[in-house]
Amino acid sequence: MYVGSKLKKTMNIFLSWSGEQSKKVAELLKIWLPSVIQSLKPFYSSTDIEKGKRWDNELSKKLNETEFGIIILTEENRTAPWIMFEAGALAKNIETGRVCTFLFDIKDTDVIGPLSSFQNTKSTKKDILKLLEDINETIGTNKISKEVLVRVFEKMWPDLENELKKILDSKKDKSKEELRPERELIEESLRILRNMHFRHTVFSSDDFEFDRHDKVIFDKKTEAIIFYSGENENYWIGLDQLKDTAEIIDFIFQVSAKGWCKSKHIKEFVDCLNEVSDLYFNTSAQGVICPFGSFMKINWNKKEKKKLILKEVSE
Incomplete structure (x- = not known):
């Protein structure tokens, strides 16, 4: 992708989250996405806003710089006001890029309201590869070949799959602790x-x-x-x-x-x-x-x- 006469070397991706579980997924994707496509630069507000900076100004700046938005949805946050706010801001600020939802431990039918208008990505191998292909196409002339993308993805997928499973298992373990034996x-x-x-x-x-x-x-x-x-x-x-x-x-x-x-x-x-x-x-x-x-x-x-x-x- 060219901006003026300069080749754009990175692509900003905004990771929207709300709640403990989706935050863990955001932390994981921030590290994992650039390991597949090195030109990606994910951002999520938990750690990327420097201490002392005004939160709203910094967030607004990042949204303006964003070309692709991923809204991480879980059972606990699918109707959270903050998710709705960031989804609206992403849809308003991103003109040439795209916005999609990343469904973790929920089904397509669980997505309601304005969020249902976005393209859903399930946390499956097939859907996540499709997401990466869509992001890669958005990069334009700086994209990597499909063959290279698939080869790198196949190598890196087991790491993502294992970490997502750990997040899911931690939720189940917490639920077991909270659910006392019937007797x-x-x-x-x-x-x-x-x-x-x-x-x-x-x-x-x-x-x-x-x-x-x-x-x-x-x-x-x-x-x-x-x-x-x-x-x-x-x-x-x-x-x-x-x-x-x-x-x-x-x-x-x-x-x-x-x-x-x-x-x-x-x-x-x-x-x-x-x-x-x-x-x-x-x-x-x-x-x-x-x-x-x-x-x-x-x-x-x-x-x-x-x-x-x-x-x-x-x-």
Whole structure:
């Protein structure tokens, strides 16, 4: 290509990107393209704008000097405002050159809106060779022969293919890290639901701290109900000490007589008994301790309950 009487030795290519994945592709193409056609001079804004220069002025200058634009599209950026802006600027500034999209890990049908008007290049061997042939034709009289282009391309293609695969694999690895195993998610969901239901019950597998301030908590591991006043443990009673209706009522009166006991503790204890009853017998505390006003004998371990036979004492 001649400019005046001088032979143009280089051709400026603008690489448009947005997002981490397309940036990696841009970095790769910037190095790889000149290895096939040495007269190419790719530019992308991440590193080619010198520190201290006004970004918008430098970008505008590069766009005016550009003869071929490659818009790198990925799933994460295909509708990004910045991609749309640079695509419009490229289409406006490039008169004799061309603009195309470089599709990485997306299909032609994923390209929508104004970007769909550009020629698509897939990240395949066939399409990338066609892209290089188009760029080579744009160079004009300074282009290399098709035979040389194909020979150099065949030699350099494996490098590009391997590096593109690494970028794709890194995305997959990141996705795997973000996608937790299904069983783990189910178990966590169940644990959250269980703890929402049993807010007074501490399970041995729980890995978080309960708020113990003025709380009554059932420790499933030790099968004990623990009373906290402030953050301090003030009372502890095992389920084996709450084996019938009379003992439970007696315990309520004992606790209420303690100096540290607040009305909140009695309410928390009743709620805790409801949780324990649901946990062991799948019913409420009333259904375990005194169904229909009956006095009951309770075996928590065997999950058994039976009516107490009360003898009437005549005077």
